Amino acid sequence: MDLGLHGQVAVVVGGANGIGKAIAHSFAAEGARVAVVDRSPDVAIVAAELGPNSLPVVVDVTDYPAMQAAAARIEAELGPVAHVVVTVGIDSGKGGFPFWNLEPSDWTRVYTVNVQGVVNTAHAFYAPMIERRHGTFLFFSSVAGLIGSQTDPPYSASKAAIINFTQVAAKDFAPYNIRANAIAPGMVHTPLQRKVYTLATANLPENERPTYEEWCETKIKRLAPLGRMVDPEEIGSYAVYLASQHARNVTGQVLNVDGGWVMHW
Numbered sequence: 106m107d108l109g110l111h112g113q114v115a116v117v118v119g120g121a122n123g124i125g126k127a128i129a130h131s132f133a134a135e136g137a138r139v140a141v142v143d144r145s146p147d148v149a150i151v152a153a154e155l156g157p158n159s160l161p162v163v164v165d166v167t168d169y170p171a172m173q174a175a176a177a178r179i180e181a182e183l184g185p186v187a188h189v190v191v192t193v194g195i196d197s198g199k200g201g202f203p204f205w206n207l208e209p210s211d212w213t214r215v216y217t218v219n220v221q222g223v224v225n226t227a228h229a230f231y232a233p234m235i236e237r238r239h240g241t242f243l244f245f246s247s248v249a250g251l252i253g254s255q256t257d258p259p260y261s262a263s264k265a266a267i268i269n270f271t272q273v274a275a276k277d278f279a280p281y282n283i284r285a286n287a288i289a290p291g292m293v294h295t296p297l298q299r300k301v302y303t304l305a306t307a308n309l310p311e312n313e314r315p316t317y318e319e320w321c322e323t324k325i326k327r328l329a330p331l332g333r334m335v336d337p338e339e340i341g342s343y344a345v346y347l348a349s350q351h352a353r354n355v356t357g358q359v360l361n362v363d364g365g366w367v368m369h370w
């Protein structure tokens with residue numbers, strides 16, 4: 106299937122690792138010109154993998170003036186931006202359960218990165234896109250944002266907020282032929298998932314601690330009917346599809362890529 110993304114400029118904020126890195130590769134495989142944006146200097150490694158039609162940009166998503174400068178630089182050096190993906194997301198680094206095990210102050214950083222980061226990115230990129238009446242945004246929620254997961258309350262609530270903002274943005278952008286959607290992954294093999302494993306198993310005695318692979322296998326079989334983990338590359342396929350004209354009537358939606366973990370009716 107030709108997705109028609111050849112030569113278009115895609116920006117992946119959070120592109121240095123995990124899901125963002127896989128999405129950057131998927132856009133590049135479709136012939137898109139890709140800006141790999143992240144606070145990690147590893148953007149240079151990813152951009153080198155993608156080839157000459159890519160641009161590494163080191164920036165912290167919480168720094169709005171720096172995000173504005175990054176957007177201007179990408180437009181100038183790579184061309185008119187058509188697709189913006191934000192995969193940036195952090196956890197609180199603390200287990201929840203009950204929520205009062207965390208301090209109210211544990212919420213601030215998670216919200217600033219996960220929610221304000223998405224809002225900063227949307228503000229930094231939207232203006233030339235609505236002038237051109239063309240483009241898409243893709244944000245990242247989580248199954249945690251759909252079911253009130255107790256594992257990490259600020260993370261869970263921030264992921265719900267992203268769904269709400271996606272709907273707001275989809276309505277605001279629609280008259281300008283711009284779409285906004287979200288993906289809610291289940292359990293994906295990424296550095297973030299490794300952190301969740303470390304946190305979840307930290308208090309177990311060493312001789313009872315499962316390996317990362319054992320922990321994933323047990324958890325996913327318990328929670329998802331299909332019983333299998335998601336690979337980042339699978340998410341890349343959905344990201345490019347949602348950016349393409351094949352999805353031209355899809356906006357304000359949350360696509361669960363979770364093996365059937367969360368089902369709505």
Ligand SMILES: NC(=O)c1ccc[n+]([C@@H]2O[C@H](COP(=O)([O-])OP(=O)(O)OC[C@H]3O[C@@H](n4cnc5c(N)ncnc54)[C@H](O)[C@@H]3O)[C@@H](O)[C@H]2O)c1
Nearest residue numbers: 119122123124144165166192193194245247292293295297
């Ligand atoms: N991995 C999973 O199983 C899973 C499940 C559900 C939802 N998600 C969501 O998918 C998204 C991607 O997750 P992932 O597993 O690839 O995460 P990851 O930790 O592997 O990658 C996140 C990237 O964001 C970057 N980042 C963090 N803070 C930043 C900041 N302030 N400014 C700029 N960049 C910053 C990191 O450097 C990293 O490259 C996240 O929003 C996450 O909440 C992941």
